[in-house]
Amino acid sequence: MNSNRFLAVKPGAVALMALMAATRFHHFGTPFALPDASLAVFFFAGLWLGGRYLFALLLLEAGLIDYLAITKLGVSDFCVSNAYGFLVGSYAAMWLGGRWCRKFTALTAVSATQQFAALWAAATLAFLISNGSFYWLSGRYPEPSFGQYLERAAMYYLPHLSSTLIYGVVIFGLVRAGKALLAGKAARQAV
Template sequence: MAIPTSSALSQQLAKPGPLALIGLMAMTRMDHFGSAFALPDASLAVFFLAGLWFGGRGLFLTLLVLAGLIDYVAIAQLNVSDFCISPAYVFLVPAYGVLWATGAYFREKELTGLTDLTGLFGLLFLAVSLAFLLTNGSFYLLSDNVSNRSWDVFLSQFTRYYPHYLTGTMAYAAAIVLPVILFKGIMAHRWDSKSL
């Protein structure tokens, strides 16, 4: 695969879809699980959706850099806790890569039937689970903020954080993917009706 040129990335970033995903990540990244004043972090869903609909190494790298910049600004300027920053932070790259690759796997597939959607969300479930193990497992093993490392502690952290991690990503993906597929189906049906 060729290295993306800056003009190819510029053209991709000029489209509304990638800009909307970038905006979604920028607006939600400051709070992992959400609150009364903030939506939960959509970063995993953004990487999945960008891989699903747009692809390109340039966009992947742009999203990675943007995620890091948002974290930096949040910690340095907005007094967000740096608790999650540790040597494990680098494991976000393969975690996001898993979501991106999962989306890219479905990019060329027709997602029209229930079987297609079941496959998409089933594989997304597995990808989010693997991303959780990469990020939280590495944090548990590498962070100085974890003082007591035992299976009991890991399992209690797993049961505490995994449901939020999974449901947030799946909810964003469903809220964005399903209306798009429904709209495409309606438009295809209208086109077929006019050609009769």
């Protein structure tokens, strides 16, 4: 293995890590803080960067941020439970959704729709893993039932999904606009 490749700093990875560090403190956001972008970060890292080392680094970053938020910043530890480890599966769903999405590379409306659909599907699977494991394994619900789970899932699904999809639309849009500008510049220089 080439150690220079392992040690190379990728600006995209740094940007995604910074986005997670800036937003991870509040799941749904507040008037003063953006909602958590972690799911979108894992999706785009899988889509554009890949590599198991980056996946592991993002997992470590997420855990460190959670630890610091709870122990140093007074953020509630309500969501930290026996189910916390299942976040690895949620983030893997996003990562793999991004990697699968690599085949849709054309700058077309169809490709954009396919990428958005992949983001939606990955975010839905990530929600089912994290929300389901929390409900059934956290011990926070003394008498869990499937009916109660469906009610709670319905309550949290749209807020969970909407922030991830909004981040996705914004990031996809910025990248597509940047690619179009670069392609236009290259075409003008070729003339």
